[in-house]
Amino acid sequence: xxxxxxxxxxxxxxxGRISILNCDYTNxxxxxxxxxxxYPAEGPTFLISISSIKDKNEDGRFTVFLNxxxxxxxxxxxxxxxxxxxxxxxAASGSGGSNYKLTFGKGTLLTVNP
Amino acid sequence: KAGVTQTPRYLIKTRGQQVTLSCxxxxxxxxxxxxxxxxxxxxxxxxxxxxxTQRNKGNFPGRFSGRQFSNSRSEMNVSTLELxxxxxxxxxxxxxxxxxxxxxxxxRLLVL
Numbered sequence: 450x451x452x453x454x455x456x457x458x459x460x461x462x463x464x465g466r467i468s469i470l471n472c473d474y475t476n477x478x479x480x481x482x483x484x485x486x487x488y489p490a491e492g493p494t495f496l497i498s499i500s501s502i503k504d505k506n507e508d509g510r511f512t513v514f515l516n517x518x519x520x521x522x523x524x525x526x527x528x529x530x531x532x533x534x535x536x537x538x539x540a541a542s543g544s545g546g547s548n549y550k551l552t553f554g555k556g557t558l559l560t561v562n563p
Numbered sequence: 564k565a566g567v568t569q570t571p572r573y574l575i576k577t578r579g580q581q582v583t584l585s586c587x588x589x590x591x592x593x594x595x596x597x598x599x600x601x602x603x604x605x606x607x608x609x610x611x612x613x614x615x616t617q618r619n620k621g622n623f624p625g626r627f628s629g630r631q632f633s634n635s636r637s638e639m640n641v642s643t644l645e646l647x648x649x650x651x652x653x654x655x656x657x658x659x660x661x662x663x664x665x666x667x668x669x670x671r672l673l674v675l
Binding site: 481483485490491492493494495498538540542550551552553554555556 | 567569596598605606607608611619621653655661663664665666667668669671
């Protein structure tokens with residue numbers, strides 16, 4: 450039972466354009482969402498997060514949108530740069546003791562072409 | 564500020580052996596979580612420790628165990644290794660409850 454889904458295994462965009470990575474979740478107890486970026490042979494690097502009380506959070510070139518009714522979030526990267534090429538993981542956690550753990554999607558490989 | 568460190572970075576073991584992996588969290592972080600990453604299953608939660616107490620545990624067999632010391636450093640142990648235990652084991656630390664988790668570089672374990 451995959452509670453966090455990233456349905457696109459890969460995405461390819463041109464440098465300077467917008468990259469949009471999508472994530473869906475099924476567990477209504479999730480109330481905190483994060484995006485991580487991962488290079489091969491390294492640990493995930495935290496990018497940006499959003500709490501369920503918000504619908505948008507922005508940090509530089511990265512913006513995360515949350516649609517609670519659709520149980521959907523997306524990460525926008527504008528403008529995309531070749532150094533953004535990596536695997537992007539969506540993660541979610543819920544409040545309350547036993548829910549405090551990160552549940553990850555399977556990741557989306559982003560390739561930004563020069 | 565130094566990041567999360569994990570030792571060793573690479574490890575080769577044979578079936579039936581046991582292994583201990585170590586994680587030093589970011590200074591001031593009291594929560595340490597462990598995850599397993601495999602190509603088939605992705606990143607899966609193993610367990611989380613806070614102030615030397617295990618607060619959460621994922622769906623892994625009892626062969627997987629861990630502990631946290633008073634200085635917040637953590638170890639995880641896998642006994643009776645199986646081929647399927649070959650994976651990247653990641654440690655993440657956070658300041659406290661439901662704070663952002665920051666990951667270490669991982670330990671790559673290969674079981675032959």
